[in-house]
Every structure is written in C-alpha cells, then in structure tokens.
Amino acid sequence: MKVNYECASCMLRQSREAIEHAVDDDEKRMDVTLDVLTFIEKNFKKNTRSNKLGTDLHHLIMKKTGNNDPYKVLREEGNSVAEKLIPSIEEMIQKNPTLENYVKAAVAGNIIDFGALDQTTDMETLIKKQINKPFIINDLDKLDSALTKANTILYLVDNGGEIVFDKLLVKKIKEDYNVEIILAVKEGPILNDALMQDAENLELYKYATLITTGAASVGIVEDYISIEMTNLLNSVDLIISKGMGNFEGLTEMTIEKPVFFLLSTKCNVISNEIGVPLGSSVVIKKNLN
Incomplete structure (x- = not known):
C-alpha cells in the first residue's frame, strides 16, 4: 500500500512516542525529532510504500537514540x-x-x-x-x-x-x-x-x-x-x-x-x-x- 496524506501525521505521532520511550533526555529528544523531520521531508513522497517508510523511520529513531527496543x-x-x-x-x-x-x-x-x-x-x-x-x-x-x-x-x-x-x-x-x-x-x-x-x-x-x-x-x-x-x-x-x-x-x-x-x-x-x-x-x- 502507498502512503496517504494522513500517514504523515500518524508517523509523526508514532515518532514522538517512540522517541519518548527510547530516551528520557529532552535535549536528545529534540535532536532526534529534528532528524525525524528531515527524514520525513526527504522521504515522504507520493507512491512511497507505507510500511517500508515506517520501518526506515523507526530504525532511524532506534539508531539515533541508541535504544534498539523502545517498545x-x-x-x-x-x-x-x-x-x-x-x-x-x-x-x-x-x-x-x-x-x-x-x-x-x-x-x-x-x-x-x-x-x-x-x-x-x-x-x-x-x-x-x-x-x-x-x-x-x-x-x-x-x-x-x-x-x-x-x-x-x-x-x-x-x-x-x-x-x-x-x-x-x-x-x-x-x-x-x-x-x-x-x-x-x-x-x-x-x-x-x-x-x-x-x-x-x-x-x-x-x-x-x-x-x-x-x-x-x-x-x-x-x-x-x-x-x-x-x-x-x-x-x-x-x-x-x-x-x-x-x-x-x-x-x-x-x-x-x-x-x-x-x-x-x-x-x-x-x-x-x-x-x-x-x-x-x-x-x-x-x-x-
């Protein structure tokens, strides 16, 4: 399935929750959030496969926070x-x-x-x-x-x-x-x-x-x-x-x-x-x- 415009807000919500589960420090949360926004701006495009994009996004958060299992x-x-x-x-x-x-x-x-x-x-x-x-x-x-x-x-x-x-x-x-x-x-x-x-x-x-x-x-x-x-x-x-x-x-x-x-x-x-x-x-x- 390809991404829909509604997927963007959902991915942002998921990202916030994943970041909050992954790390406690607000400064670090801010840095990773900026990375997420850059990633979405670059990769959220028409005809992108939704679950592949979501996978890449969550792996970015795990890498940037140093927590490979936030959930x-x-x-x-x-x-x-x-x-x-x-x-x-x-x-x-x-x-x-x-x-x-x-x-x-x-x-x-x-x-x-x-x-x-x-x-x-x-x-x-x-x-x-x-x-x-x-x-x-x-x-x-x-x-x-x-x-x-x-x-x-x-x-x-x-x-x-x-x-x-x-x-x-x-x-x-x-x-x-x-x-x-x-x-x-x-x-x-x-x-x-x-x-x-x-x-x-x-x-x-x-x-x-x-x-x-x-x-x-x-x-x-x-x-x-x-x-x-x-x-x-x-x-x-x-x-x-x-x-x-x-x-x-x-x-x-x-x-x-x-x-x-x-x-x-x-x-x-x-x-x-x-x-x-x-x-x-x-x-x-x-x-x-």
Whole structure:
C-alpha cells in the first residue's frame, strides 16, 4: 500500500512516542525529532510504500537514540493484558467452539497495537468490545475450505499480546485440519511486534514450526525479508496474515498463493483501502498474483 496524506501525521505521532520511550533526555529528544523531520521531508513522497517508510523511520529513531527496543515495556504489557483475558475468552469460545469464534478472538487481539493507537488506549476494554463485533467482510467459508485442502500454511503474526490470542487459533487449526503450520515472527524489535521469545514463551512450537521473517520491519517489507520467507510466501498452500502492517506490505507484492487477511481496521487509510468503516473486523481472501 502507498502512503496517504494522513500517514504523515500518524508517523509523526508514532515518532514522538517512540522517541519518548527510547530516551528520557529532552535535549536528545529534540535532536532526534529534528532528524525525524528531515527524514520525513526527504522521504515522504507520493507512491512511497507505507510500511517500508515506517520501518526506515523507526530504525532511524532506534539508531539515533541508541535504544534498539523502545517498545519493550509496551510489548510486555500487551502480553500481560492478553494473558489476563485468556481465561474469560476461552470460556466464551468453549460455549460455541467454531472456527469463526477462534478467528474472532485472534482478530480482537489485533487491537493490541501501540503503533496505530494512542499509548493511553484502554486495550482491555477495546478487546472485550471488539470480540463481540460481527465481521464486516467475512470470508471464513473460503478460509475453512482452503484449510481443508491445504498441506502447509504460513501464519504471519503481528503484535505482542495479540500473539497470545493467535495461539488459540493456531491450536484450533492444528487440531481440526491436517495441515503443517509455519509461524513467522519478526527477526528483531520493531514497534511492539511479537518476537521469537514471545512465541517460545507461549510454547507455540507445540503446534507450529517457528521462524522469523528475516527482518525487523513493520509488517512484511519485500526488500528486507529473508530469501527463505520470500520462498515460503510462494510455496505454502495458503497464508494467514495478521494486522495492518502485513496488509500494507503484502498487497504491494506478487504472491502466487491465496492470502487471508485477519485484522481490525484502526486507521482511516486502511479502512478506506478495504472499503469498510473505521474499527471494522474483517477476514478477507485476496489473490495477489
């Protein structure tokens, strides 16, 4: 996806928050802010890929502040919020353990996104509200059919915290479908995205082969991911993609296999791109070849 005029103000907000998390000294914050403004002035142009630009911006902040993981505390907080909610969500799902309800839980977890939302957002309240929403676009029947026929799938996780909800869906898929699951996390810190340690702590290796994308990027950025990841995108039978960053990146690529996007639309640009109201839960099948 290409940048929209609204992306500029969002990137400035994200930059301020990242800088504040990365360093305490106001003089240093000012210096890095000036670097950010120079970067945006030089690089924010029409037809620029949004998540590649966001990735480069966050790496600039990490380099200039000397802090390679500004969102570490928020990622851990996201995991804590999710783990507190899991018992009540599992109880709710068990009353009607359909694929749809497991997907609803996974999409509700996508709310835990300190890149798209203000850092003061009450995530717990939002998640409880989101999980009861119907899907505005619902391609679950297509997902069920594709899973039934598939031998291998690639599951692209998104945020810390959210990955706790992903575990519920991954386990469901493993138990109900005869499929090999490859689950990919980020190679290194970027925003509050899930890392290998998060996946290992949740023992996701019991249900999936754990790998990284080969990059610390906002979603999938074609220029930065590993050769292994590029090959997987075109060799597995289907891809399940969580979150907006992966949507931004994958829709800029040519991919031979069907992609199922599971996300909550947390910004106007993504909402308009998909054609749904802000705050919508969606399950969308796209062919990107």
